[in-house]
Every structure is written in structure tokens, then in C-alpha cells.
Amino acid sequence: METLLPKNITNTIDHWIQKFPQGKQRSAIIAALHAVQHHNKGFLTNDLLNQVADYIDVPKMNVYEVATFYSMFQTKPVGKHEIAVCNNISCMLRGSNEIIDHLEKKLSIGLGESTPDGNIFLKKEEECLAACTGAPMMMVDHIYIENLTIKKVDEILERLQKSND
Ligand code: FES
Structure with a gap:
């Protein structure tokens, strides 16, 4: 083979x-x-x-x-870059629902879906990722990004859209 x-x-x-x-x-x-x-x-x-x-x-x-x-592995085709937003209690209290809504609108996809160009996979919400002091937070390609704001999310999306990695 x-x-x-x-x-x-x-x-x-x-x-x-x-x-x-x-x-x-x-x-x-x-x-x-x-x-x-x-x-x-x-x-x-x-x-x-x-x-x-x-x-x-x-x-x-x-x-x-x-x-x-392990939820970090995907066994079906998904977008190249994985975004996973924590939506457990600390992150929820600090605005993770707004972050998720913003991502869904901006990418025109729902949780668990990938963008049609295959670039971004918006993973289902994560349980607590043990970074509550930096809530709200998400992982992008398994890297923690904390203290999220809508502006920060937009900057990350822009970077991912330009990235060839
Ligand atoms: S609740 Fe989100 S990192 Fe703990």
C-alpha cells in the first residue's frame, strides 16, 4: 500500500x-x-x-x-482550522454565547459545521477547558485563546482566512 x-x-x-x-x-x-x-x-x-x-x-x-x-480527533472530513468555544459556566457568564453567535453569523455556519471552502470547522461547544480565569475562551487549532472579545475573534478569523498553513 x-x-x-x-x-x-x-x-x-x-x-x-x-x-x-x-x-x-x-x-x-x-x-x-x-x-x-x-x-x-x-x-x-x-x-x-x-x-x-x-x-x-x-x-x-x-x-x-x-x-x-478523544474529541480532539476528527474522523470525518472537516475544515482545516478548528475553532472550539468553551461554553461552560465561567465562559457562559462572561459572554461565550455572544461569541458563538458572532462566529456562526460571521462564518454563516452552525456549530458542528465547516465553511464551504473547507477552511474553518466550528466545533460543537466544549466543556470547561480549565482556563476559567481567562473566560471567555476558545481553542483555535488546539491553542488556547483567552479573554475573548468580538474584536479579538474577528482578528483571529481574518488571520485564519489568510493563512495557508
Ligand atoms: S468554563 Fe470555560 S474554561 Fe472553564
Whole structure:
């Protein structure tokens, strides 16, 4: 089968495997899937999961368990950049509903949907992401952005729309 894992991705996987004791390479699955998902523009396919399992040398089931358990992994096509707004109590009290409404209007999509150009995925609301002191907050491509305002959100959207990353 054609390899879907380029050298820079296998280098990243090797880097993580080396962090764990011999025979415990299963612990590198999360980091490997992060790298592969980013490389594949935001989501994982069965072929990619199978190749990660083969490369790490673990049963395929181990990789599927991780990919389908954690909400940070997407197993269906979604937009390249993921926006996930926390809407738990602290963020809600500090205006996360307005942030979500603004994002939905500005992007013309609802939660759980991607923009038609495939650039942005507006993930379903997150539970508390343990950054309550910076409420309201969201993750953009898994990076925390806190103390959100509508202006800050607009700046982020502008950056994502220009980004080729
Ligand atoms: S409630 Fe949003 S980070 Fe805790």
C-alpha cells in the first residue's frame, strides 16, 4: 500500500516513540495522530489510522480507540482550522454565547459545521477547558485563546482566512 505518512510526520512519530520505554510505543499514539491529523488538513481517515498503527507497530484497534475516544480527533472530513468555544459556566457568564453567535453569523455556519471552502470547522461547544480565569475562551487549532472579545475573534478569523498553513 502507498505510504500516506511523509518523512516529516514519521520523524515526529519517531521523536515521540523515543520518549517512552521500549515496548511502550503505544503511548505515542496521541502525538502521532495529532501530527497526522494536522498534515491531513484537520481529520483522520481509516487508511491513515491503519498506517499509524503499522508504523508504530501496535494493533489497529489501539489507534482506533484513541481516535474515536478523544474529541480532539476528527474522523470525518472537516475544515482545516478548528475553532472550539468553551461554553461552560465561567465562559457562559462572561459572554461565550455572544461569541458563538458572532462566529456562526460571521462564518454563516452552525456549530458542528465547516465553511464551504473547507477552511474553518466550528466545533460543537466544549466543556470547561480549565482556563476559567481567562473566560471567555476558545481553542483555535488546539491553542488556547483567552479573554475573548468580538474584536479579538474577528482578528483571529481574518488571520485564519489568510493563512495557508
Ligand atoms: S468554563 Fe470555560 S474554561 Fe472553564
